[in-house]
Amino acid sequence: MTDSEPENLQQDTPPEKPKRRFFIDTDPGTDDAVALVMALRSPEIEVVGISVVAGNVGLEQTVQNALYTVEICGGGVPVYVGAKRPMNRDLQTADLVHGRDGLGDIGLPLQGRTPAAESAVDALIAAAKQYAGELTLVTLGPLTNIAQAIQRDPSFATNIARCVIMGGAPDGVGNTTATAEFNVYVDPEAAHVVLHSGMPTEWVGWDVTLRHAMLTPEENDSIRAEGTPQAEFVADIQKPVLVLWEKLFGYAMVCLPDPLAMAVALAPDIAEHLPVHMDIEVIGSLTAGMTVVDRRPRPSDHNALIVTRVHRDRFIQMLHDAVT
Ligand code: RIB
Ligand code: CA
Numbered sequence: 001m002t003d004s005e006p007e008n009l010q011q012d013t014p015p016e017k018p019k020r021r022f023f024i025d026t027d028p029g030t031d032d033a034v035a036l037v038m039a040l041r042s043p044e045i046e047v048v049g050i051s052v053v054a055g056n057v058g059l060e061q062t063v064q065n066a067l068y069t070v071e072i073c074g075g076g077v078p079v080y081v082g083a084k085r086p087m088n089r090d091l092q093t094a095d096l097v098h099g100r101d102g103l104g105d106i107g108l109p110l111q112g113r114t115p116a117a118e119s120a121v122d123a124l125i126a127a128a129k130q131y132a133g134e135l136t137l138v139t140l141g142p143l144t145n146i147a148q149a150i151q152r153d154p155s156f157a158t159n160i161a162r163c164v165i166m167g168g169a170p171d172g173v174g175n176t177t178a179t180a181e182f183n184v185y186v187d188p189e190a191a192h193v194v195l196h197s198g199m200p201t202e203w204v205g206w207d208v209t210l211r212h213a214m215l216t217p218e219e220n221d222s223i224r225a226e227g228t229p230q231a232e233f234v235a236d237i238q239k240p241v242l243v244l245w246e247k248l249f250g251y252a253m254v255c256l257p258d259p260l261a262m263a264v265a266l267a268p269d270i271a272e273h274l275p276v277h278m279d280i281e282v283i284g285s286l287t288a289g290m291t292v293v294d295r296r297p298r299p300s301d302h303n304a305l306i307v308t309r310v311h312r313d314r315f316i317q318m319l320h321d322a323v324t
Pocket of ligand 2: 026028056
């Protein structure tokens with residue numbers, strides 16, 4: 001190098017990896033709120049929109065809860081209002097689990113925030129078009145909004161790159177009826193439309209939730225001990241779940257199905273996936289909302305992936321990382 005040539009001080013820094021884009025459909029919900037915090041505070045993804053559906057509590061409150069959660073994570077992500085009831089049934093809520101306000105009844109200021117003007121279905125369709133082939137859709141509640149988007153726009157299903165669903169009970173053991181998990185039970189017709197839409201669906205069910213996403217009060221306290229406002233939020237809203245579990249089973253636990261699904265969406269290699277042929281019962285008086293997985297050895301007419309295992313230690317670490 002001659003004196004006249006300036007030393008090349010610019011090291012060849014690798015180009016930044018482009019952020020993956022996520023759209024989240026949710027019914028917050030204490031566990032939904034934790035999943036939203038994981039996504040909103042992840043440096044690896046961009047949340048392009050959040051659509052809200054009635055489920056754990058009524059739509060007005062789930063919208064306010066989503067807006068509050070976005071605000072405590074720094075804002076900047078639009079929240080869209082979706083369906084206030086299932087496609088063909090009356091709404092069934094789960095306020096016993098999540099509290100009357102849906103976020104633990106701990107006195108949070110969950111009123112008076114304003115959602116985006118566009119409807120959830122319009123926003124879902126527009127985002128799928130804008131990011132065709134690269135959008136990850138994560139669903140955390142009843143699938144009403146998604147089914148309506150599929151029925152309104154035939155290209156919606158083909159535009160979605162991945163659809164990670166918290167829903168179903170592949171082992172046939174339900175949490176809402178003997179055979180059905182809440183999100184699918186509340187709107188089985190919508191779940192049936194989504195399953196048969198051709199979208200690449202990955203189902204994170206109640207079975208793997210019970211195996212890998214139950215936290216002890218001590219584990220919940222250790223997340224709170226990270227000391228940030230988000231850490232206190234995600235831990236404190238779990239109060240009704242801890243109380244309910246203690247009442248039902250004699251020991252307090254925190255139950256995090258939606259964060260488990262979000263972890264699978266954020267880090268696919270955290271999970272084991274099994275291709276299956278699956279269907280959803282929409283008629284049965286005893287089995288409506290059941291996810292029927294055919295485990296007979298079959299030719300490859302698989303129509304879904306179910307998650308069969310998740311690396312629990314990595315999952316717990318992701319919860320801590322989300323609030324530090
Ligand atoms: O069955 C668990 C699911 O139902 C979770 O999404 C929880 O938030 C409730 O919506
Ligand atoms: Ca939910």
